[in-house]
Amino acid sequence: MNKVRTRIAPSPTGDPHVGTAYIALFNRCFAHQHGGEFVLRIEDTDQQRSTDKSEQDILSSLKWLGLSWDEGPGCEGDAGPYRQSERSEIYSNHIQQLLDNGSAFRCFCTSERLDELRKQQMQDKAQPGYDGHCLKLSQQQCESKYAAAQSHVIRMKIPDSGECEFTDMLRGKVSIAWSQVDMQVLIKSDGMPTYHFANVVDDHLMEISHVIRGEEWINSTPKHILLYQYFGWQAPEFCHMPLLRNPDKSKLSKRKNPTSIGYYEAMGYLPEALLNYLGMMGWTMPSGEEKFFLSEMEANFDISRVSLGGPIFDIEKLDWLNGKYIREELTDAEFTKRFAAWAFAPEKVAQIVPLLKQRVERFSDVASLGSFFIDGSLEISETSFAHKAIDSSQAAKILQFTLWKLEALEELGRDAVEEELQALAAKFELKIKDFLFPLFVALSGKAVSTSVIESIVILGIDITRARIRQAILVLGGISKKQAKALEKEFRNF
């Protein structure tokens, strides 16, 4: 029996997501329970969206949670490099094999043609997918286009009949007809591999024995299995975990819930409590005990105890559990130390002090002026937003537009934030002073406070988002219909 090796393969294209931590947790537990290894690989093949900052944030969030990896960036093993952008040569060698043995082909279709095709298929209520146009190209045609350096992708061939049957560790046999599977692009026109290709090649080369991933991958598993066959490799075991959900049961998303691990850190949750909470999403200790540490989960782990209904991420229960950890696990001395490290992190204090210093007359003024920097949620009501020039719906709109602008920013820098806010105020045809008013209330709970721009930067996007959301809710919320209209207006702003 080969060694058990599992992996988590995050894509550094955004905030570190609790779903990533969730899947990482189960992979780590499974590997360690079997005396195996847990690998971390960065899937940064999307050159447009991948950023170094996101990668750093993801790595540090996983570390914060205690989800360290046995092999990966910063912990090199024999199977590196662990960043897909550094493995280009490997992919080009491997795609050549598929081209040579006829299981992949070059496709010169333009994206315009493909869009048109998809539109037509949708209209005909057919399964959308590539129609095999370039498969009909003669070898000569293909070569001349290639020689002319015409932009193209490489796709995999798919059997035209029958079905793919595979065994999921939790669900048993799953079968999907090949007619449902698209001729997946393997290499993009920029030369980078797609997820599907890089993932299979890397999992094989890194000797991953069990692929434990989210349920959203079930439908593409046939493509992956077929790729293993094309290469003549043995496929790993597959296990699809249920997806974490919003309270409305849709897939957990930041539009509806705080999903960033950074948010939970900024809100003062204990990493061990958050991790414990994730461990009880779809899983229970054989003993039924609800409070357990990572080491206990690993020692008692049994993948067959995973239940398949998608669990709703319920902050109330997390709050209870976190409180339990604080009460039962922290001595007064530890509490002091950890609270101080959280609230008075030197880099944070260094940013806050200059703002407070110029406004206080006594140290005793500091707490009331600066408390919003460490508060969780603020006590505000609709009357907090009463203003001579701005009514509730206008305030909600200002808040929503500001949030969208801030979210689009790659980095929340002081100057960038100021620029965005100034521009928005001008578009609203409001004096900056009036425009900023709802933001002051939403972020600090008061109409008068330290610079809102600096405050946004210090609070960070996660807390800023949560407060703006809460404020909009307090102001009566935005209905789905309104949101649609606002989004349209925002785009044309």
Added chain:
RNA sequence: GUCCCCUUCGUCUAGUGGCCUAGGACACCGGGUUUUCAUCCCGGCAACAGGGGUUCGAAACCCCUAGGGGACGCCA
């Protein structure tokens, strides 16, 4: 629209054919402890989606229906 997956209290779940008048936890409601509040303790509320089978026996196995979710990108 097509395909795939899923379905036990409001929520997280236990349950692998008899131990189930379905257990625990969160939330909620009551009571006790506490100078208040919280903690803590005690109690209460509350679910097998529906319909057919299989079986001596079904929450568990099979089928159908319904509901929910996901996938259908040169994103992962």
